[in-house]
Amino acid sequence: MSGVTAKYFHVARVSMRARTAYLADFLLGSVFYALILYVFVQLWSVLGRTRGFAVEGFGPRELVWYLMASEAIMLGRARFEQETDEEVKTGAIAYYLNKPYRYVLFKLASYWGETALKMALNIAIGATVALLAVGPIRVNAAHLLAALACAAMALTLNFLISMALSLSAFWVEDTAPFFWIYGKLLFVLGGLFAPMEVYPDALARVARATPLNYVLYAPARLFVQFDMDFFMSALMMQAVWIAALSLLVMALYSMGVKRLNVNGG
Amino acid sequence: MLMRQVGDVRAIEVSGLTKVFEVREKSPGLAGSVRAIVSPSVREVQAVNGISFQVDEGEMLAFIGPNGAGKSTTIKMLTGILYPTQGRATVLGVTPWEDRQRLAGRIGCVFGQRSQLWYHLPPCDTFELLAHVYDIPKPVYCDRLNMLVDRFELGEFMRTPVRKLSLGQRMRCEIAASLLHGPRVLFLDEPTIGLDVVAKRAIRELIRQMNREEGVTVFLTSHDVGDMEELCRRVMIISHGELILDTSVSALRRDYLRFKIVRVRLADAIDRFEMRGVTVAKHKQTNLKLSVDTDVASIDDVLTELMRHARIADITIADPPTEQVIADIYGRGASEALGGR
Numbered sequence: 394m395s396g397v398t399a400k401y402f403h404v405a406r407v408s409m410r411a412r413t414a415y416l417a418d419f420l421l422g423s424v425f426y427a428l429i430l431y432v433f434v435q436l437w438s439v440l441g442r443t444r445g446f447a448v449e450g451f452g453p454r455e456l457v458w459y460l461m462a463s464e465a466i467m468l469g470r471a472r473f474e475q476e477t478d479e480e481v482k483t484g485a486i487a488y489y490l491n492k493p494y495r496y497v498l499f500k501l502a503s504y505w506g507e508t509a510l511k512m513a514l515n516i517a518i519g520a521t522v523a524l525l526a527v528g529p530i531r532v533n534a535a536h537l538l539a540a541l542a543c544a545a546m547a548l549t550l551n552f553l554i555s556m557a558l559s560l561s562a563f564w565v566e567d568t569a570p571f572f573w574i575y576g577k578l579l580f581v582l583g584g585l586f587a588p589m590e591v592y593p594d595a596l597a598r599v600a601r602a603t604p605l606n607y608v609l610y611a612p613a614r615l616f617v618q619f620d621m622d623f624f625m626s627a628l629m630m631q632a633v634w635i636a637a638l639s640l641l642v643m644a645l646y647s648m649g650v651k652r653l654n655v656n657g658g
Numbered sequence: 659m660l661m662r663q664v665g666d667v668r669a670i671e672v673s674g675l676t677k678v679f680e681v682r683e684k685s686p687g688l689a690g691s692v693r694a695i696v697s698p699s700v701r702e703v704q705a706v707n708g709i710s711f712q713v714d715e716g717e718m719l720a721f722i723g724p725n726g727a728g729k730s731t732t733i734k735m736l737t738g739i740l741y742p743t744q745g746r747a748t749v750l751g752v753t754p755w756e757d758r759q760r761l762a763g764r765i766g767c768v769f770g771q772r773s774q775l776w777y778h779l780p781p782c783d784t785f786e787l788l789a790h791v792y793d794i795p796k797p798v799y800c801d802r803l804n805m806l807v808d809r810f811e812l813g814e815f816m817r818t819p820v821r822k823l824s825l826g827q828r829m830r831c832e833i834a835a836s837l838l839h840g841p842r843v844l845f846l847d848e849p850t851i852g853l854d855v856v857a858k859r860a861i862r863e864l865i866r867q868m869n870r871e872e873g874v875t876v877f878l879t880s881h882d883v884g885d886m887e888e889l890c891r892r893v894m895i896i897s898h899g900e901l902i903l904d905t906s907v908s909a910l911r912r913d914y915l916r917f918k919i920v921r922v923r924l925a926d927a928i929d930r931f932e933m934r935g936v937t938v939a940k941h942k943q944t945n946l947k948l949s950v951d952t953d954v955a956s957i958d959d960v961l962t963e964l965m966r967h968a969r970i971a972d973i974t975i976a977d978p979p980t981e982q983v984i985a986d987i988y989g990r991g992a993s994e995a996l997g998g999r
Contacts, residue, residue, distance in 0.1 A: 400793070411778050414779060488772055490739045491738055491767050492774075492791055653739070
């Protein structure tokens with residue numbers, strides 16, 4: 394491992410260690426995830442029984458497994474935005490600026506340290522709940538790896554969107570409303586509760602034009618229904634969005650740092 | 659302004675450094691909030707106003723001033739955190755805000771009101787991370803850590819989460835963390851803020867040791883005159899963003915710090931207290947506040963005289979606040995200017 398990679402790897406490791414400092418709290422967070430899954434298992438089961446519900450290969454069982462995957466990402470992503478917002482506003486960001494690392498990469502490493510841990514836990518809990526409730530779905534190891542690669546890209550994409558919103562703290566007083574809207578848009582355009590196949594065509598088209606669709610829908614759908622063409626196009630679109638948002642984050646950061654007003658100065 | 663002789667090797671060079679902040683202002687109430695969106699009102703605050711100075715390698719310099727004087731803003735420009743509005747500065751030959759990353763490996767910073775330690779983890783985790791961040795080879799890191807743990811007496815709480823440490827213990831860890839990579843210049847921004855007398859003394863002794871043994875240049879900002887008196891030979895005083903004095907600590911002590919504030923609570927009330935070199939600033943029954951000119955009367959003499967009148971129940975002796983020192987400097991400047999006419 395090169396010196397630069399090792400540096401950020403250790404940031405991720407320490408971040409992971411910090412998040413597990415209160416193991417009970419950390420585990421309790423996953424109870425909420427299990428609860429949501431349970432509620433939706435009931436909902437989809439009723440729907441399946443009463444109407445024989447199935448759209449483009451998504452029956453109640455697939456929908457439960459889809460939700461397991463999308464919620465694992467939604468609740469597994471580390472929430473660093475409030476922390477970053479505070480760091481910018483209070484000037485605590487100063488401590489990151491005079492260290493030999495890049496602030497955004499430091500935050501990315503820290504985000505991944507926490508996210509990897511939460512994701513692993515969520516997948517274990519989610520798979521157990523889904524397995525007990527609706528039984529297994531067919532998925533092979535190669536497809537699973539492909540879906541995990543897509544999920545890794547999705548979580549990086551989420552990081553960049555969140556970082557761009559957090560960095561707006563250089564210009565606005567409170568970034569919380571942006572994150573509220575982002576969360577709600579992820580519900581709808583990201584396809585948190587159901588895949589795009591269930592959506593009306595017009596809404597699905599709008600959703601597919603946004604990066605949000607590649608945060609939740611793409612990896613969750615690949616997990617439930619793998620398709621090589623979809624995998625390649627999703628990966629390509631994720632790469633395009635990641636490149637575009639990286640440029641945006643770099644621009645916001647470099648402009649923001651120049652106008653940094655550290656409290657107490 | 660008094661000027662000093664400077665040596666040949668400069669650690670820090672600053673010329674005409676200026677920082678102006680733009681502060682948004684808002685009138686109270688809902689209408690004020692709406693007006694602030696439609697036509698925002700921006701006020702300019704001159705935090706640092708064209709200061710120039712040099713610091714030699716291995717020097718310990720105190721940068722003193724009251725709250726809001728521009729001390730922290732200056733230190734943040736010198737560490738590359740803030741971009742100046744005007745002026746030039748180099749630290750170890752590097753312009754801090756242009757090459758922050760290159761400079762970062764050669765300087766150490768401690769901001770007394772902020773922490774670089776991971777709050778929920780023991781200090782050893784932060785130290786280990788910093789070793790990777792600064793690319794310190796493992797054997798060098800181990801030797802350095804052992805030395806710092808030993809010298810700063812960190813052994814007993816190296817594995818205790820930072821949140822459970824006292825302020826003094828945390829500050830010792832902060833300074834040790836900033837010295838881990840062997841910096842040539844150490845910026846200390848209010849390192850003793852909030853500490854009790856014992857902890858302050860310990861921190862000062864450690865800083866003195868690192869300067870003596872490793873030749874680390876120390877740039878210390880504080881509003882505590884005690885930090886300056888005990889650590890530094892040179893002092894610069896900043897007020898309202900301007901450098902108003904650059905002199906030796908001994909000259910400052912001789913000219914401005916010879917007064918001590920003595921607060922006494924007596925066991926029995928006395929009518930009056932008079933002594934040459936002592937001004938009674940406040941007297942209320944058993945409580946006295948005295949301003950002692952130590953050139954005229956020593957603290958020993960004052961206490962002896964006080965005890966002739968009544969038994970002493972409690973006593974504190976303090977330096978005049980920085981604000982008072984600055985007021986004296988301004989006052990002297992004004993009277994000298996008047997005298998020169």
